[in-house]
Amino acid sequence: MIEFSDVGLRYGNGPEILRDLTFAIEPGTFHFLTGPSGAGKTSLLRLLLLSLKPTRGRVTMFGEDVADLSQDALLQMRRHIGIVFQEFRLLDHLTTYENVALPLRVLGQAEGEYRNNVTELLEWVGLGERMDAFPSLLSGGEKQRAAIARAVIARPKVLLADEPTGNVDPDLSSRLVHLFAELNRTLGMTIILATHELPLLERFSYPRMVLTKGELEIHE
Numbered sequence: 001m002i003e004f005s006d007v008g009l010r011y012g013n014g015p016e017i018l019r020d021l022t023f024a025i026e027p028g029t030f031h032f033l034t035g036p037s038g039a040g041k042t043s044l045l046r047l048l049l050l051s052l053k054p055t056r057g058r059v060t061m062f063g064e065d066v067a068d069l070s071q072d073a074l075l076q077m078r079r080h081i082g083i084v085f086q087e088f089r090l091l092d093h094l095t096t097y098e099n100v101a102l103p104l105r106v107l108g109q110a111e112g113e114y115r116n117n118v119t120e121l122l123e124w125v126g127l128g129e130r131m132d133a134f135p136s137l138l139s140g141g142e143k144q145r146a147a148i149a150r151a152v153i154a155r156p157k158v159l160l161a162d163e164p165t166g167n168v169d170p171d172l173s174s175r176l177v178h179l180f181a182e183l184n185r186t187l188g189m190t191i192i193l194a195t196h197e198l199p200l201l202e203r204f205s206y207p208r209m210v211l212t213k214g215e216l217e218i219h220e
Protein backbone atom coordinates (compact mmCIF):
# COMPACT_ATOMS: atom_id res chain seq x y z
CA MET A 1 0.00 0.00 0.00
CA ILE A 2 2.85 2.39 0.87
CA GLU A 3 6.29 1.82 -0.59
CA PHE A 4 9.37 3.98 -0.31
CA SER A 5 12.35 3.18 -2.47
CA ASP A 6 15.69 4.96 -1.89
CA VAL A 7 13.86 8.09 -0.80
CA GLY A 8 15.83 11.18 0.16
CA LEU A 9 14.57 14.58 1.28
CA ARG A 10 16.24 17.95 1.66
CA TYR A 11 14.74 21.37 2.30
CA GLY A 12 16.01 23.87 -0.28
CA ASN A 13 19.77 23.68 -0.54
CA GLY A 14 20.14 22.30 2.97
CA PRO A 15 21.56 18.91 3.90
CA GLU A 16 19.64 15.73 3.17
CA ILE A 17 17.56 15.17 6.31
CA LEU A 18 16.03 11.84 5.21
CA ARG A 19 18.35 9.38 3.49
CA ASP A 20 17.90 6.12 1.60
CA LEU A 21 14.49 5.28 3.01
CA THR A 22 13.35 1.93 1.63
CA PHE A 23 10.38 0.22 3.25
CA ALA A 24 6.85 -1.06 2.65
CA ILE A 25 3.79 -0.66 4.87
CA GLU A 26 1.08 -3.26 4.40
CA PRO A 27 -2.62 -2.32 4.59
CA GLY A 28 -4.18 -2.70 8.02
CA THR A 29 -0.93 -2.53 9.97
CA PHE A 30 -0.04 -0.29 12.92
CA HIS A 31 3.46 1.17 13.25
CA PHE A 32 5.00 3.49 15.75
CA LEU A 33 7.42 6.05 14.32
CA THR A 34 10.06 7.09 16.78
CA GLY A 35 13.50 8.62 17.08
CA PRO A 36 15.21 11.58 18.73
CA SER A 37 14.12 15.16 18.22
CA GLY A 38 15.16 16.43 14.80
CA ALA A 39 15.58 12.92 13.37
CA GLY A 40 12.99 13.66 10.67
CA LYS A 41 9.73 12.15 11.96
CA THR A 42 7.54 15.11 10.99
CA SER A 43 9.25 15.33 7.61
CA LEU A 44 8.55 11.64 6.96
CA LEU A 45 4.91 12.13 7.95
CA ARG A 46 4.69 15.07 5.52
CA LEU A 47 5.95 12.79 2.74
CA LEU A 48 3.33 10.21 3.72
CA LEU A 49 0.67 12.93 3.76
CA LEU A 50 1.74 13.91 0.23
CA SER A 51 2.32 17.49 1.37
CA LEU A 52 6.01 17.13 0.42
CA LYS A 53 7.61 15.35 -2.51
CA PRO A 54 10.87 13.49 -2.08
CA THR A 55 13.97 15.08 -3.59
CA ARG A 56 15.07 11.64 -4.77
CA GLY A 57 13.77 8.10 -4.86
CA ARG A 58 10.22 6.82 -5.35
CA VAL A 59 7.13 6.99 -3.15
CA THR A 60 4.28 4.67 -4.14
CA MET A 61 0.89 5.02 -2.44
CA PHE A 62 -2.10 2.79 -3.13
CA GLY A 63 -0.17 1.33 -6.08
CA GLU A 64 0.65 4.65 -7.77
CA ASP A 65 3.95 6.48 -8.04
CA VAL A 66 3.11 9.85 -6.51
CA ALA A 67 5.57 11.63 -8.83
CA ASP A 68 3.30 10.73 -11.78
CA LEU A 69 0.14 12.21 -10.29
CA SER A 70 -1.44 15.48 -11.36
CA GLN A 71 -2.33 18.02 -8.67
CA ASP A 72 -5.96 16.87 -8.89
CA ALA A 73 -5.06 13.21 -8.56
CA LEU A 74 -2.85 14.04 -5.55
CA LEU A 75 -5.79 15.81 -3.88
CA GLN A 76 -8.01 12.80 -4.56
CA MET A 77 -5.44 10.46 -3.04
CA ARG A 78 -4.97 12.80 -0.10
CA ARG A 79 -8.61 12.14 0.85
CA HIS A 80 -7.66 8.61 1.79
CA ILE A 81 -5.15 9.88 4.34
CA GLY A 82 -6.14 11.34 7.72
CA ILE A 83 -3.86 13.15 10.12
CA VAL A 84 -3.87 14.03 13.81
CA PHE A 85 -1.48 16.67 15.15
CA GLN A 86 0.00 17.18 18.60
CA GLU A 87 -1.65 20.59 18.92
CA PHE A 88 -5.14 19.35 17.86
CA ARG A 89 -5.74 22.13 15.29
CA LEU A 90 -9.48 22.33 15.96
CA LEU A 91 -11.31 25.43 14.71
CA ASP A 92 -12.23 27.52 17.77
CA HIS A 93 -15.33 29.11 16.28
CA LEU A 94 -16.95 25.75 15.48
CA THR A 95 -18.50 23.35 17.99
CA THR A 96 -17.03 19.88 18.50
CA TYR A 97 -19.79 18.47 16.29
CA GLU A 98 -19.11 21.05 13.57
CA ASN A 99 -15.37 20.43 13.69
CA VAL A 100 -15.87 16.70 13.17
CA ALA A 101 -18.46 17.27 10.43
CA LEU A 102 -16.26 19.70 8.53
CA PRO A 103 -14.44 17.18 6.28
CA LEU A 104 -17.80 15.80 5.12
CA ARG A 105 -19.15 19.30 4.45
CA VAL A 106 -16.03 20.00 2.40
CA LEU A 107 -16.77 16.82 0.43
CA GLY A 108 -20.18 18.29 -0.36
CA GLN A 109 -22.38 16.16 1.90
CA ALA A 110 -25.55 17.68 3.34
CA GLU A 111 -26.16 17.62 7.09
CA GLY A 112 -29.01 15.16 6.72
CA GLU A 113 -26.55 12.70 5.18
CA TYR A 114 -23.82 12.97 7.79
CA ARG A 115 -25.59 13.86 11.06
CA ASN A 116 -25.95 10.28 12.29
CA ASN A 117 -22.39 9.33 11.33
CA VAL A 118 -20.91 12.32 13.14
CA THR A 119 -23.04 11.75 16.24
CA GLU A 120 -22.21 8.05 16.38
CA LEU A 121 -18.51 8.67 15.98
CA LEU A 122 -18.53 11.35 18.68
CA GLU A 123 -20.29 8.92 20.99
CA TRP A 124 -17.77 6.24 20.11
CA VAL A 125 -14.83 8.45 21.06
CA GLY A 126 -16.59 9.38 24.31
CA LEU A 127 -17.70 12.90 23.38
CA GLY A 128 -21.43 12.24 23.13
CA GLU A 129 -22.09 14.76 25.87
CA ARG A 130 -19.65 17.37 24.55
CA MET A 131 -20.87 17.69 20.97
CA ASP A 132 -22.12 21.24 21.33
CA ALA A 133 -19.14 22.51 23.30
CA PHE A 134 -16.59 24.79 21.66
CA PRO A 135 -13.00 23.49 21.70
CA SER A 136 -11.89 26.08 24.27
CA LEU A 137 -14.10 24.32 26.84
CA LEU A 138 -12.66 20.84 26.18
CA SER A 139 -9.82 19.23 28.14
CA GLY A 140 -6.65 18.25 26.27
CA GLY A 141 -7.76 14.61 26.07
CA GLU A 142 -11.22 15.63 24.82
CA LYS A 143 -9.69 17.94 22.20
CA GLN A 144 -7.52 15.13 20.92
CA ARG A 145 -10.47 12.72 20.76
CA ALA A 146 -12.35 15.34 18.74
CA ALA A 147 -9.32 15.73 16.45
CA ILE A 148 -9.14 11.95 15.98
CA ALA A 149 -12.86 11.84 15.16
CA ARG A 150 -12.39 14.62 12.61
CA ALA A 151 -9.44 12.78 11.06
CA VAL A 152 -11.40 9.56 10.60
CA ILE A 153 -14.95 10.76 9.86
CA ALA A 154 -14.39 10.39 6.10
CA ARG A 155 -12.98 6.87 6.67
CA PRO A 156 -9.42 7.33 5.39
CA LYS A 157 -7.46 4.20 4.56
CA VAL A 158 -4.36 5.57 6.26
CA LEU A 159 -4.25 7.51 9.52
CA LEU A 160 -1.10 9.44 10.46
CA ALA A 161 -0.51 10.94 13.89
CA ASP A 162 2.30 13.32 14.83
CA GLU A 163 2.95 13.13 18.59
CA PRO A 164 -0.81 12.92 19.26
CA THR A 165 -0.27 12.44 23.00
CA GLY A 166 2.27 15.25 23.39
CA ASN A 167 -0.25 17.67 24.91
CA VAL A 168 -2.19 15.37 27.23
CA ASP A 169 -1.50 13.91 30.68
CA PRO A 170 0.64 10.77 30.58
CA ASP A 171 -2.17 8.60 31.98
CA LEU A 172 -4.43 9.72 29.14
CA SER A 173 -1.78 8.93 26.53
CA SER A 174 -2.32 5.21 26.57
CA ARG A 175 -6.12 5.68 26.43
CA LEU A 176 -5.65 7.69 23.26
CA VAL A 177 -3.38 5.03 21.76
CA HIS A 178 -6.07 2.45 22.61
CA LEU A 179 -8.43 4.52 20.47
CA PHE A 180 -6.01 4.34 17.53
CA ALA A 181 -5.63 0.60 18.19
CA GLU A 182 -9.42 0.16 18.01
CA LEU A 183 -9.57 2.03 14.70
CA ASN A 184 -6.86 -0.26 13.41
CA ARG A 185 -8.52 -3.42 14.73
CA THR A 186 -12.14 -2.72 13.91
CA LEU A 187 -11.86 -0.74 10.67
CA GLY A 188 -8.55 -2.10 9.40
CA MET A 189 -7.17 1.42 9.19
CA THR A 190 -3.44 1.56 8.49
CA ILE A 191 -1.88 3.64 11.26
CA ILE A 192 1.49 5.33 11.65
CA LEU A 193 1.81 7.08 14.98
CA ALA A 194 4.88 9.20 15.76
CA THR A 195 5.85 9.34 19.41
CA HIS A 196 8.95 9.51 21.53
CA GLU A 197 7.12 8.45 24.72
CA LEU A 198 8.93 5.35 25.88
CA PRO A 199 6.12 4.09 28.17
CA LEU A 200 3.77 3.98 25.17
CA LEU A 201 6.26 2.15 23.02
CA GLU A 202 6.70 -0.37 25.79
CA ARG A 203 3.01 -0.81 26.57
CA PHE A 204 1.99 -1.62 22.99
CA SER A 205 3.76 -4.28 20.98
CA TYR A 206 3.42 -2.67 17.55
CA PRO A 207 6.43 -2.61 15.23
CA ARG A 208 8.60 0.50 15.43
CA MET A 209 9.99 2.58 12.61
CA VAL A 210 13.05 4.12 14.18
CA LEU A 211 14.57 7.22 12.57
CA THR A 212 18.07 8.19 13.56
CA LYS A 213 19.69 11.17 11.85
CA GLY A 214 17.49 10.68 8.80
CA GLU A 215 18.02 6.93 8.46
CA LEU A 216 15.27 4.41 9.11
CA GLU A 217 15.22 0.95 10.63
CA ILE A 218 12.06 -1.07 11.22
CA HIS A 219 11.93 -3.26 14.31
CA GLU A 220 9.12 -5.78 13.96
Ligand SMILES: Nc1ncnc2c1ncn2[C@@H]1O[C@H](COP(=O)(O)OP(=O)(O)OP(=O)(O)O)[C@@H](O)[C@H]1O
Nearest residue numbers: 011014017035036037038039040041042043044196
Ligand atom coordinates in the same frame (compact mmCIF):
# COMPACT_ATOMS: atom_id res chain seq x y z
N1 LIG B 1 10.62 23.58 6.57
C1 LIG B 1 11.89 23.27 6.88
N2 LIG B 1 12.92 23.91 6.32
C2 LIG B 1 14.21 23.61 6.61
N3 LIG B 1 14.57 22.63 7.48
C3 LIG B 1 13.58 21.94 8.09
C4 LIG B 1 12.19 22.23 7.83
N4 LIG B 1 11.44 21.38 8.59
C5 LIG B 1 12.32 20.61 9.29
N5 LIG B 1 13.58 20.95 8.99
C6 LIG B 1 14.81 20.30 9.52
O1 LIG B 1 14.74 18.93 9.22
C7 LIG B 1 15.23 18.16 10.31
C8 LIG B 1 14.17 17.16 10.73
O2 LIG B 1 13.05 17.86 11.27
P1 LIG B 1 11.69 17.13 11.67
O3 LIG B 1 10.77 18.18 12.21
O4 LIG B 1 11.24 16.31 10.53
O5 LIG B 1 12.20 16.17 12.85
P2 LIG B 1 11.39 15.47 14.03
O6 LIG B 1 12.00 14.13 14.21
O7 LIG B 1 9.93 15.52 13.73
O8 LIG B 1 11.72 16.39 15.27
P3 LIG B 1 10.83 16.67 16.60
O9 LIG B 1 10.70 15.35 17.31
O10 LIG B 1 11.67 17.65 17.36
O11 LIG B 1 9.52 17.24 16.13
C9 LIG B 1 15.63 19.13 11.40
O12 LIG B 1 17.01 19.34 11.30
C10 LIG B 1 14.86 20.38 11.04
O13 LIG B 1 15.55 21.53 11.46
